[in-house]
Structures are given as structure tokens and as C-alpha cells.
Amino acid sequence: PTGPMHVGHGLGLVIGDMICSLLEYYGYEVTREYYINDYGVQVDNLVESLKINVKKILGEEVDLEEQYKGEYVKEMAQDFVSGGSGDLKTFALNWCLSDIRKTLQDLGVNFNSWVSEESLHQNDSLNKLIEKLKKDDLVYENEGALWLRTTKYGDEKDRVVVKNDGMPSYFASDLLYSKHKSSRGYEKIITILGADHHGYVQRYVASFGVAGFKGEVIVKLAQIVSFLRSGEKVRMSKRAGNFFTLQDLIDEVGRDACRVMFISKKMDTPIEFDIDKAKEKKLDNPIFYMQYAYARICSLLKKVPEEGCCEVISSEEDKRLIKKLSEFREAIKKSAEELEPHKLFIYATELSSLFHSFYNSEKIMNLEPKAKVSKIAIAKSVKRCLEEVFKIFKISALEEM
Helix, strand or coil: CCCCCECCHHHHHHHHHHHHHHHHHCCCCCCCEEEECCCCHHHHHHHHHHHHHHHHHCCCCCCCCCCCCCHHHHHHHHHHHHHCCCCHHHHHHHHHHHHHHHHHHHHCCCCCEEEEHHHHCHHHHHHHHHHHHHHCCCEEEECCEEEECHHHHCCCCCEEEECCCCCECHHHHHHHHHHHHHCCCCCEEEEEEEHHHHHHHHHHHHHHHHCCCCCEEEEEEECCEEEEECCEECCCECCCCECCEHHHHHHHHCHHHHHHHHCCCCCCCCEEEEHHHHHCCCCCCHHHHHHHHHHHHHHHHHHCCCCCCCCCCCCHHHHHHHHHHHCHHHHHHHHHHCCCHHHHHHHHHHHHHHHHHHHHHCCHHHCCHHHHHHHHHHHHHHHHHHHHHHHHHCCCCCCCC
């Protein structure tokens, strides 16, 4: 937590949350866990940047350049000077986490477990784990460093766990976290990493083998997301201070658009998030398209009584829509089994498209009573399906638009 959440964090957050919702739909007990990276050089750099800005506000001479230059660091420093207490590190982490929690809430992502990286290193836990692994012949010394036999668990080479200067490697924290997760009785552990971590997957999975985990470890890679505004890419750098936060995006386009646009393609496919399109009330905007279908149904049901006998379904629009409705359960099942929320998104957009064709094919209000009741029965089925999809997606079911 070295600052506000970057818009690029949104993809993994939304996909992970929807995977959880799909698994919960089928009865799994799911833990959504946020891993707080509050240990290491990046946090030290944030604290140093905060210290420099505090000194500037107090009018002290500063000859160092801060690592993080965003306006949020200046705001954080002002808050500290205006009434902050405690050490700078605790203040900085709490300030950032408070901002992150607000963004998560606005995005509809609710973590029910938070684990601090720093807490994993307490009570000499790394040395205790290394001593145990030495007894199991999983740790050895080479050129002054301690190495972990990750090749025994499918990694391409063994990994350093303690460097030759005696400091823990970056991988040491991952090992401690894998041990922490492995001890809690899970059957599956699903981790979403950025595409830039593709070379890290083997060692990450191997860490669970070393930790003694007997379940299944699944790693999903989320591709790069680029953001467009007026046809131009939005360029960002957190350290330079010119970045577009996830909170900015939510405030501008809304939670529903954020969540749907992030799952509009397969997660291993690069996504172009068009900010302008996400705000448009047009049928080529997928969130508008689905919600408009639902609103149309609600409007129709308010006008037409539900009583009466149905006639035999005959039109091609009716048949195509009924066939798509029959695929609903299979669409959710496939999405859940393959951990691919975009497949349910594709189904929902196809269902919405078929409903719009069905709705536009003839004026339902002008039909004979039996034909009208048949159409209403189909529309109600579409409504129920969309309601379930919207619940999984955590987007609004709008009755009016």
C-alpha cells in the first residue's frame, strides 16, 4: 500500500471477486484475502517520501528527492502535520489502507481476510521455517546464500531464500505466505497475478509444495489493461505522480461499468478500456445494453396482466430466445468450472441481444391475449436470468432507464 489503487489493479480485483461469486453460487465456502505488502524497500521509500514532504511543510531544508511524487503524498504529509500521531510508517500505511478500503467498497469488492506481510516475519518465523526445511533436506547453502530446493516441486531452478548478506530474499515472504495459507485447510488456492509475473508462476506454485500444501494451486494471469480517453491512451506513473486512480475511474464511469468492462474479454487478452464508451447510454456499451434489456422487461410487466393461457410458441425470435434461456445453467456452470467470468458476460450479452430482437419484432401490447401471455412468460424468464447474472456480477438491476 504505497498509495491509492492504480486503475490497472481493477482487472485482477474484479475478476477475482467474480470468480469468488461464481464459486459461492455453487456452494463453495470462499475466502477473499487481501495481502498487504507492508514489508520491504517500497514501503521504506514511501515513508522517506512522506518524511521529506513533512519537512517541507515545516519549512525545513531538504536536499533529498522523494521516491513517490504524487499529490497524495503531499496530502498525506499535510494530514500528518495537521494532527497525525505515531511513527511515520504506521501513519503512512494506515492512511493508504483507509484510501484502499474506500475504493474497494465503492467497487463492490469485500475482502473477508487481510494478511500483513510484515506480520509473517514476526517471532523469528523465517528462521524457524528454514531450520525445519533443513531437516527435510529442502534448504542448502551455496556461495554464502541459503537456497530452497524448489526444483523438487516443478520449478526450473532452485531459489534463494536468504541472500549472502543475510537478508531475506523477496521469495522468502512468498514462502512464509504460502506456509500461512497451507495451514488453514483450503482445498484450492487461486491466485491472480499480473501478466508481468508470468515468469514467477513456477516458483510460486513450488512454494506451496515446499510448504506441504496437498490441495490444488491455480494461478490466473491478468493481462495488461490500457485506458483510452478521446481516443488517446491515458499514460500513468505512480512514482512520477501522474496517474489515474481506480477511485477516479469509479467516480467517473460508475461501479457497474467498471465491473462489466473489466470482464468483457478473456483475462489473458489485453483489454482497452474506453472511458468515454463506458459512460455512453448507447447499445454498443455492454453494461447499458444488458441493463436496458432488464428495464424494458420491467416496463412491460407493469403494463400487462400475468393471467391467462399461453398459445404455442411459433416465431423464430421466440424460439431463439427460449433456446438461449435453456443454456443458462450450463453457462454459469462452465464459467465457474473454468474460472472464466467473461464466459458468463458473453452469455448475458447474447441473451440481451436476443431479447431486444424479440421485443422489437412485434408490439407485444397489440397481440391477442394468448399470444401476449406467451410473450410475457418468456420475458419473465429472461428477467430471472438477468437478475441472477447481475447478482453474480454485483451490478444494478435497473427497473427504469
